[in-house]
Amino acid sequence: MTLAVPTNKSKNIESIYPLSPMQEGMLFHTLYEPESRVYFTQMKYILHGNLDIFAFEQAWQQVVDRHPILRTIFVWQNGKKTLQVVLKKVNLPWTNLDWRSLSPIEQEQQLEVLLQEDRNNDFVLDKAPLMRCTLIQLAEATYKFVWSSHHLLTDGWCMPIIFKEVFAFYEASIEGKDLYLPLPRPYKDYITWLQQQDATKAAAYWQKALQGFAAPTPLVVDCTAKQQSEIKKTFDQQRLQLSSTATTALKSLAQKHRLTVSTLVQGAWGLLLSRYSGESDVIFGATVSGRPPSLSGVESMIGLFINTLPVRVKVSEETELVPWLAELQQQQVERDEYAYSSLVEIQRSSEVPPGSCLFDSLLVFENYPSADSLHNSIRIDDFQGSERTNYPLTILVIPNEELLVRFVYDRDRFDADTITRMAGHFQTLLLGIVDNPQQKLSKLPLLTDFEKNRLLVEWNDTRVDYPEKCIYQLFEEQVAKTPDAVAVVFGSEKLTYQELNSRANQLAHHLQTLGVGPEVLVGICVERSLDMIVGILAILKAGGAYVPLDPAYPQERLAYMLSNATVSVLLTQQKLVEQLPNCEQVVCLDTDSEIISAQIKDNLLVGVKPENLAYVIYTSGSTGKPKGVAMSNRSLVNLLLWQMENSQVSIEGKTLQFAPISFDVSFQEIFSTWCSGGTLVLISEDVRRDARALLRLLTETGVERIFLPFVALQQLAEVATSFELFPTTLCEIITAGEQLQMTTSLTNFLTRLPDCRLENQYGPSESHVVTAFTLKGSANSWSALPPIGRPIANTQIYILDLQGQPVPIGVPGELHIGGLGLAREYLNRPELTAQKFILSPFDKSNSACLYKTGDQARYLPDGNIEFLGRIDNQVKIRGFRIELGEIETTLTAQPQVKEAVVIVREDIPGKKRLVAYIVQTHITSPSSIQNQLRNFLKHQLPDYMVPSAFMLLDALPLTPSGKVDRRALPAPCVINDTETFVTASTPTEEAIATIWGDVLGLKQVGIHDNFFELGGHSLLATQVISRLRQTWKMELPLRRLFEKPTVAELAQSIDKILSTVQRLQSNTSSHLLNNREEIEL
Incomplete structure (x- = not known):
């Protein structure tokens, strides 16, 4: 829209003056999004009584004549500055309609058409008046009145004033009297008052009030993934109405503690935002009346006085409710002194980056006329308002006898069910405030009873009765069923189930002579071979637990693992002995083969119980040392039996053994195959590292099932696009270890496998797999970031906030795991075990544990879980879990490193890499320090934990609170x-x-x-x-x-x-x- 000075209206001009800051903001958004009808206000009322239509119309015209703002238009001055121009005379557009001949249903239908046409007929800002009225007679004494206007003219405070004057003129008219009301103070006087205020003082106040707040509070339940260019901004609304009893109790509580109902409502909304975002410091917008007490007669003035100000709420969950609300109200009193401040100027005083909104939600506390404030002969009810702001979420609160709350929301950002749940949470908080005002903030309920039952009980009802057995027993049962079936293939070598069982028994008997039995840990450091597979099985059959040791690990790391696990027996190969730390008893599977083969081939009698350990797998630790996850037979058997029940691989189907044995997925690959009669296809390290060779092997061997981390699966899909062979026998692909992304290559790959299902599994080493989501049908219809699904058999998932309370559907929290799948402990780390394996607050026996994963997730409305990443510094790259703190600790052990921070960057979508930021103790050559640190880390950490880039900084960027500001770290460049x-x-x-x-x-x-x-x-x-x-x-x-x-x-x-x-x-x-x-x- 282009505005110009109306030269043809010069004789009709009464006054010209600038806009208020609020008017300027509204005008900007009106011109920026003209098709959105932003700030178009449409009020609807039902009038009951013998209405004199002509007198009613004239009364409205008289009110327009009285108040300059109702005769105001908006124009440009020389195309630079916007001004508001008051016209001397304006005729109010008025439409009378008679629908008495229509049925009630027809009246409703006609009304919807009329209201939509009215909204489509937007106001032209330089043509007066910016308001119009429609009166529709529905019955002899019933009327529908529609008053449409632009918000630039008035605010909610004006409504009772206008209606009071309208009916005063109406009453005088029907009684044949003249009415002379005192001249109102013009809106121009308020503009003059604004220009006299101290802008510098206000800026200093807001700078202090917003200090340390650098990012808007996220509306975590919205659809933030949509690009702004795609958003059409279509709005809808929902209503929440408290009962009269609850409203009375809310008002009584406010009165008792000398609080306003507005303060209670603001406190409830601040708490909701805090619980949703997981932040203790939140900001939302709130409208204030903006009527300065120092301006005499301001209470009866008509115009746009309201202003939108930021409300900063700091939530300390251990604070008691009433004192906290009192402090919130005191802050409001202090804020009101600067209520005239422009929101644009306020944002400039804040630390929020330019271009970002200071807040995304707006709370409006409204007052509208009630029936008893108007003429007795005409009763007004069924008030309905239709207005939208430029905010994605506006909460309008109308304090009637039954408190009414309207949620006006952008449908491109929120769906209806999300707003329904939000309204329920808001109501639960308000009722919680009334029920127990003496409680601490942390005790205020948020979830409705229905939602709490769904999250804690219904979606965790996963009980399945599985037999109390050990892993080796499941395997031996399968050997008895299919002794001649092929159990494992490695190149040209293969073993039947009977042969595999015999070889494993011989080694197990030998291990027993070395003292291996229940709770005895046996190290296994072997290159990929049949010996590796036989060794793992033999340890379990001997009653022990295996500790996988990757030959590629640095010697220092291997030494720590052997020492921490107190390993007394180590299985290896002769060529690896020299690079391994010393161990009490070493068995070389190749050179000791004659001793081993001399043992009997019979199954062993061992006293292993389900609670005994099966393996200890070491993962990255934040203290600089890896931690050993001790997993029992019971936990792993639960996983195996669930996996076997839910697999669609044929009985004799082939499964690829891809994962290193130091990665927990290897157990799933091996034993879910062997306990169901399938064939395990073992591959060499060269094939593992070459996607092209792997694709050829899958095709030539007819593999049906593969377990691959996303990155490896993506590489396979990319190679397949230009390869002459294709693995058409695949019917089940299971991915885990990191976020699954449905890339174009992967979608095309799976489109060529219409009968193959993709399963996205999730589970840390401390529990193995605990959730799964199966993708079936057309790959083109799958989500770009598939969820991780629902809990598997005998597993419970709880997504909790910082206070250990369940978060609502759609709200992020920390994922906690309970049930049979949990590890027993971190080996020989009791303090860490107690920190991460906590007592479950949802277990009535007070004996069950939950594992705090440190992963952020949220429940989707259908009960599936969406993975959102790590809460702490732990990350996954290429399927490996990495504790960034371990790398940082290792780096700072170097004398030349003063400070170190390691982060994951994804400058190219789908390509994550580690970047280290270093502050040196003494300045040296960039290339020299880079090479020195890289070589040092190679001897301390696995290769996947060595950063790919090193950035040298004079100092690490800090947040106002003194923490390292990881978001401010510069993009890496090659040194x-x-x-x-x-x-x-x-x-x-x-x-x-x-x-x-x-x-x-x-x-x-x-x-x-x-x-x-x-x-x-x-x-x-x-x-x-x-x-x-x-x-x-x-x-x-x-x-x-x-x-x-x-x-x-x-x-x-x-x-x-x-x-x-x-x-x-x-x-x-x-x-x-x-x-x-x-x-x-």
Whole structure:
């Protein structure tokens, strides 16, 4: 809309003056979103009585004549400044309709059409008046009155004043009398008063009041994933009405403690936002009357006086309710002194970044005329208002005899069910305030009884009666059923169930001679082989628990694990012995084979019980040392029996064994296969690291089921797009370890497998799998970020706030796990066990435990759970759980590191990497410190815990509270020594550098840069090799990148291959390279 000075109205101009800050804000949003009808106000009333229509119309015209603001338009001055222009004379548009001949249903239908047409007929701001009236006669003494206006003119305070004057003029008219009311004070006087206020003093107040608040309070239950460009801003509303009894009690409580009902309502809304967001410091908007007491006669003035101000609420859950409300009211009194402040200026005084809203919810406490305040012969009821603001959520509170609350919401941000639940929570808080005003804030209820029962009982009703058995017993039962079926395949080697059982028994008997039995921990450090698989089974059959040790781990880490677990027996291979720490008894499965094979093949008699340990798997720990998760047979058998019941793999189906045995998913792969009669397909480490080789193996072996972390699954899907073979036998894909994302490649991959189901499982090492969500049907219809599902058999999931109370549906909280799946403890870490495994407040026997996962999640309305990430510094990358604190602790152990912070960055969607930010004790060369720290970490931590980039800072950025501001850490750049950096010069080098830059998200790559030092890892290496193969149409083994990790080395290797190809092609045209042949140089 373009506004211009109305030259044709100059003789009719009474006054010209500036806008108030609130008017300027409303005008901006009106012009910014003209199609939204923002601030279009539509009031509807039912009038009962013998109404004189002409007198009623004239009364309204007289009120318009009395008040300058009702004759006001808005114009530009020279296209720069907006002014409001008061006209001397304005005729109020008036429409009379007679619908008495229509049935009640027809009247309702006609009314809906009329109201919509009225809303579509928006006001033109430079054409007066910005209001109109429609009177509809429904019956002899019943009328529907519709009053539409623009909010720029009036506020809620004006309604009773206007109606009182209308009926005063109406009464005088029907009695044939003249009425002379005192001249009202014009709105212009208020504008003059505003211009006299101390803006500097106000800015100082707001700066202090908002100090430390740097981000708007999130409305966590809204659909924040939608892009702003897609939002159409269509609004709807819902009503909440308290009973007269509850309203009376609320007013009595306020009166008793010298509080206003408005304070009680604001307190309840602040608590709701705090509980929803999980933050103790929240802000929402609230309207104030804006009528300064120092302006005489302001109570009877007509105009837009209300202002929107931020209300900051700090919630200390241990504070008592009434004192907290009293403090909230005192803050309101102090705030009212600066109620004239422009919201734009207030935001400038805050620390919220420009472009961000200070708040997203607005609380409006309204007052409208009641029947007893008007003429006795005309009764008004059934008031309904229709108005929308520029905020996604507005809560309008009308303190009638029955407190009315209207939730006006943006339908693109909230769905109706969400608002219904929100209204229920708001009502529960208000009633909780009334029921026990002496309680602490933490004790105030939020959930309705229905929702509490659903969250705690109904959705956790997972009981299934499973037999009390141990893992080895399930396996031996399967051996008896299918002794000749193939149990495991590794390349050309294979074992039947009987053969596997015999070999495992022989080793188990040998282990028993070494003292292995229940609660005895046996280390196993073996490369991927049949020996590895047999070793795990033998330990369990001997009654012990296995402790997997990855041969690739640094010696110091392995030494700690062996010491912490007090391992007395270690299974390994001769070639690994030298790199392993000393152990009391070492069994080399290869060189000791004669001793082992001399043992009998019979099953063992062991006294293992379900509560005895099955394994101890070490995961990253925040103190700098890994922690051992001790899992019992009972917990794991519960998982196996559930998995077997819910699998759609055939009885003799093949399952891939992909995960390292130090990763808990390996147990699921191995034993869910063996306990159901399937075949386990074991693969070498080279195949594990090469998605192309893995895809070929899956196709050639006819694997039906795979367990893969998302990143590995994504790599497989990407390779499949350009590979001639495809694993059509897959019927079940299970992913876990990190957030599943339905990328284009993965969707296309699964579209080619219409009978294959994808299952998204969730579970930390401390419980193994506890929830699962199955995706079936068309992959194109699946959510981009599928939920993690519902709890599995004999498992309970509780999503709790910081006070340990269940959060509402849709609200984030910390995920807690209960039930049979829990680990027994952190081995030899009683304090940590007590900290993370807490007594369940929902167990009547007061004996069950809950595990605090540190994961953030929320319940969806259908009972499925959405994973939202880590609450603390623990993250998952490539399926590995990493405690960032462990890396930080290890870094700060270096003398040259003063401070260290490690974060996960995802500068390229789907590509997470670790970045370390370092403050040095002494300044050294950037490239020198980078190489030194990387080499140091390689000897202390697994490769997936070594940051891909190191940033040197003079100081770490801090928040106002003194904490490290992780959001303010700069984006990483590659630290290169300028003297050694060389740009690509040949076509091959340029192509490689471009591919590396795309994959790693770097703008500049030199020919001497090392792929892995730039942040590359094995999964990204797969992408690079795939791109290189496409570029030169040649077979290039994945290991080539590991052997030639710099651009120069790899380019030289590729150039040699190309040169050989050209030479062969020139020598003979009949001996072309086979598509699958590799040229080794």
